[in-house]
Every structure is written in C-alpha cells, then in structure tokens.
Amino acid sequence: MKKIVLLLLMGYFSYAQQPEHYYPQTQFDSDTCCWRKISAEGKHHESAELIVNYIKNSQNAENKQSLNWHAGQMYAMAGEGRQAVKYIKKTYDSFYKWLGGEDGKGWYYFAKGTVAFIERDKEKLERIITYWKKELPLDNNYEELVTLYNNWDKEYKDAYL
Incomplete structure (x- = not known):
C-alpha cells in the first residue's frame, strides 16, 4: 500500500x-x-x-x-x-482531401508534401506541387512546399526558413 x-x-x-x-x-x-x-x-x-x-x-x-x-x-x-512524420500524419487524412473544401484539400497536400520532404521522396513532393499549381489556389503553404523542393539538399531546419 x-x-x-x-x-x-x-x-x-x-x-x-x-x-x-x-x-x-x-x-x-x-x-x-x-x-x-x-x-x-x-x-x-x-x-x-x-x-x-x-x-x-x-x-x-x-x-x-x-x-x-x-x-x-x-x-x-x-x-x-521518424517522430516528425508520426505527428504530422496525425494532422490529415483523406477526409480533408475529399470533404474539406479548398482549405482541407490544401492542408492535406501541404502536410503530405512536408512528409514527402522529410521522407526524402522528391518525386512525390514534385507531384504534389504540380497538382497544387493546377488545382488549388497558390498560397503560403504552396510557397513553403516550393521552398522545401528548391532546398532539397538541405535538412528541414535549413530548408524550411
């Protein structure tokens, strides 16, 4: 006791x-x-x-x-x-993409693109940016993904800013 x-x-x-x-x-x-x-x-x-x-x-x-x-x-x-991806993936799912309107869809692709950068999947990040440019309003999150892509050889902390 x-x-x-x-x-x-x-x-x-x-x-x-x-x-x-x-x-x-x-x-x-x-x-x-x-x-x-x-x-x-x-x-x-x-x-x-x-x-x-x-x-x-x-x-x-x-x-x-x-x-x-x-x-x-x-x-x-x-x-x-690994930990970064674990927590970022908790912020989105397919419902955002299908039912969240432009904001939800934008968040889905922004988070997914960030994960692609962290996981070093350049092709996936490029596909997300290309899709976004054609289908969604270009906003700050789009610009951040482009910045990550343009700083591909850097670590996230250096590429993000």
Whole structure:
C-alpha cells in the first residue's frame, strides 16, 4: 500500500512541476511561452517533447491538430524524421482531401508534401506541387512546399526558413 501511495505522490509532483499543463492553449502556443520560447533557443527536441507532453497531459489541449503539427515540425527541426512524420500524419487524412473544401484539400497536400520532404521522396513532393499549381489556389503553404523542393539538399531546419 505504501508503494502505491508513493507512486501516486511521485506522479502528482511530477505533474505539478509542469505548470504549462495548466495554461490555456492560447498561452501555451504564444511566442513568449513554453514550446515556442524553447524552440527559439534552438532546443527543438525539447520543444517537441513539451508539446507532446501537453497533448497527453493537459486538459487545455483543445486544437490537437495544431499541436500535433507543431510537434512534428519541432521533431523535423531536430532532425528526428521518424517522430516528425508520426505527428504530422496525425494532422490529415483523406477526409480533408475529399470533404474539406479548398482549405482541407490544401492542408492535406501541404502536410503530405512536408512528409514527402522529410521522407526524402522528391518525386512525390514534385507531384504534389504540380497538382497544387493546377488545382488549388497558390498560397503560403504552396510557397513553403516550393521552398522545401528548391532546398532539397538541405535538412528541414535549413530548408524550411
């Protein structure tokens, strides 16, 4: 019984040491707090882990699509492609493509194109860009895919910006 109480207390104090779990997502996601602040210091892995921890443990994680996207981006910035793809793939599925209108379709191809870059599938990224140019409005996400394609020989963290 003492062991169970001790484990529960350890879990509680571990959670209590993470005050960002209590923040509303708008605060957690702001430029002056939490994962973005850590990322600005170049600590992309730590930033990704903080986001994942927030998704799993915070009752305030409202927009999990956005959080998963940013976790994927941070893992990609840290050079951890496998983890990046895992979280980015949680942000889209075929329903976006078929039922999401132009915005949903654009997001589907943007996320899928980003995954193609991380997985080093240049042909797939090129097909997505070609399709987008013919079928969808050219927007910032399209431009980001073109930038990734034009910086193919670079790592994501250097190609993205």
